[in-house]
Amino acid sequence: MNLNIRAEKENTYDAIVVGSGISGGWAAKELCEKGLKTLVLERGRNVEHVKDYTTAMMAPWEFPHRLNHTSEMRENHPIQSQCYAFDEATQQFWVNDKENPYNQVKPFNWLRGYHVGGRSLMWGRQVYRWSDVDFTANAKDGHGVDWPIRYKDVEPWYDYVESYIGISGQAEGLPQLPDGKFLKAMEMNCLEKHVAARIKEQYQDRIVTIGRVAHVTEKHHDRGPCQFRNLCARGCPFTGYFSSNGVTLPAAAKTGNLTLRPDSIVLEVIYDELKGKAKGVRIMDAHTLETTEYYANIIFLNASTIGTTAVLLNSVSNRFPNGFGNDSGEVGHNLMDHHFGVGAGGEFDGFQDQYYNSGRRPNGIYIPRFRNISEATKRSDYVRGFGYQGGADRNRGTSFDGIGITLKEVQTEAGMWTMGVGAWGEHLPYHDNKVTLNKDKKDKYGLPTLDIDCSFKENELAMRKDMLESAKEMLEAAGIKNVGTYDSMPPPGHCIHEMGTARMGRDPKTSVLNEWNQVHAAKNVFITDGSCMASSACQNPSITYMALTARAVDHAVKELKKGNV
Structure with missing residues (x-):
């Protein structure tokens, strides 16, 4: 029995948030602004906005290896170094794979960063609302469990978070991709505009629009x-894009209600058998390895999909012998990620008198989903759908004739315009795609590692054929020449959109969370990171995590005031 009453009082807060990334930062902001003394626990090091973006202003020639991967980088980061955003300027934001092992039952690239702000520093910043095409999909085709919410439940919270973080985009009036609260849209270049016009002429069911991104294109709060530097993964000193470090955590700190504790590995959620709810969390200091308990009335788990799963599975008690909140047996199951790495590209013989007018625009174009959204667009070979991201570029000349000044002059000449699109497709929620504890293999902290067993199946493979063929067809219809296709088939995880392992649902027997993101069996624990998702849609999911988080905090605080949690 713990009789150190003083220590318990000193370690008691109104709320605890586990994780400081996109959803954790939002939970912290909302809880603190509603007056709750809030402890945010982050397993990684502290990263202070601006001060710790140590490479943000460096030129390529200031790096010893000119931004290339070294053999040491590849050795320490065999998984992380496969990510497009990993290089000599950003490696400090990605985990050392050798020090953070996991077990790939099937190939799975777990791409992650352990530091304050998490992947909100390195994310792709694409933000697309879901619609009822997505929220009703499980119920209509029988895959997964029905979402306990619909678009109308989340719409005001999309409005709320978008108005705060600043979204650049163009309204298009599409039912499958609801418009949001947009700042000035970024501009497409001449070839992108040409392709957009041709697609509109050739097809009744699809459009090309500029990407919707969490960048402020004008002064905002x-x-x-945004300075159009396109160096976002290094951290933005101008706060031109949304990150926890630059936006939500400072807002939380401004209230005086935030306590941020980095280097704090959450071991488990502590369950109070007498009260029938969670009473706190137990952590390990990443440096001293000392364990400490913290207590709160409300707990938000936002450690990222797989991180939250690990915490739940490690939280074993008499009430929850198979992991916290795991009455349904669904914790760790239904793991999803988007499948991508498939598309087409080619050349355009024209606009030789034009170059960019948008600088290094940190964004591309978007072609919203056009399959399986109505009877007219229904496919017989697969369910759900996909969207495309891409863009046009004008490269330098490819001739290497001459030496010295002659070679330099040749290389300064602009080459052909090129245009490419790549598809992002929905991954169905299969029960046997799962994360489980491996107690035989421990990490350096003595904690069980994770076995990740996940794959794309027949539906995704059938969809990929259409993703490839449609990309080629559209580009050719738009006048692009010499169109080539590709399908690199990266493994699950590589899209960094993992989700689904503690899904929301209507029935506690088949889901972990209710319609308010509360654990069915412990109503003072909320989960609003990617693990809460009941399906994956095909849109980038982060804006939905933010909206669900703000919505859940609002509910949690109201219930706390009523004495219901």
Whole structure:
């Protein structure tokens, strides 16, 4: 029995948030602004906005290896170094794979960063709302469990978070991709505009629009504007894009209600058998390895999909012998990620008198989903759908004739315009795609490692054929020449959109969370990171995590005031 009453009092807060990334930062902001003394626990090091973006202003020639991967980088980061955003300027934001092992039952690239702000520093910043095409899909085709919410439940919270973080985009009036609260849209270049016009002429069911991104294209709440440097993964000193470090955590700190504790590995959620709810969490200091308990009335788990799963599975008690909140047996199951790495590209013989007018625009174009959204667009070979991201570029000349000044002059000449699109497709929620504890293999902290057993199956493979063929067809219809296709088939995880392992649902027997993101069996624990998702849609999911988080905090605080949690 713990009789150190003083220590318990000193370690008691109104709320605890586990994780400081996109959803954790939002939970912290909302809880603190509603007056709750809030402890945010982050397993990685502290990263202070601006001060710790040590490479943000460096030129390529200031790096010893000119931004290339070294053999040491590849050795320490065999998984992380496969990510497009990993290089000599950003490696400090990605985990050392050798020090953070996991077990790939099937190939799975777990791409992650352990530091304050998490992947909100390195994310792709694409933000697309879901619609009822997505929220009703499980119920209509029988895959997974029905979402306990619909678009109308989340719509005001999309409005709320978008208005705060600043979204650049163009309204298009599409039912499958609801418009949001947009700042000034970024501009497509001449070839992208040409392709957009041709697609509109050739097809009744699809459009090309500029990407919707969490960048402020004009002054917004004392932030930005975006400088069009396209060096976002290094951290943005101008706060031109949304990150926890630059936006939500400072807002939380401004209230005086935030306590941020980095280097704190959450071991488990502590369950109070007498009260029938969670009473706190137990952590290990990443440096001293000392364990400490913290207590709160409300707990938000936002450690990222797989991180939250590990915490739940490690939280064993008499009430929850198979992991916290795991009455349904669904914790760790239904793991999803988007499948991508398939598309087409080619050349355009024209616009030789034009170059960019948008600088290094940190964004591309988007072609919203056009399959399986109505009877007219229904496919017989697969369910759900996909969207495309891409863009046009004008490269330098490819001739290497001459030496010295002659060679330099040749290389300064612009080459052909090129245009490419790549598809992002939905991954169905299969029960046997799962994360489990491996107690035989421990990490350096003595904790069980994770076995990740996940794959794309027949539906995704059938969809990929259409993703490839449609990309080629559209580009050719738009006048692009010499169109080539590709399908690199990266493994699950590589899209960094993992989700689904503690899904929401209507029935506690088949889901972990209710319609308010509460654990069915412990109503003072909320989960609003990617693990809560009941399906994956095909849109980038982060804006939905933010909206669900703000919505859940609002509910949690109201219930706390009523004495219901």
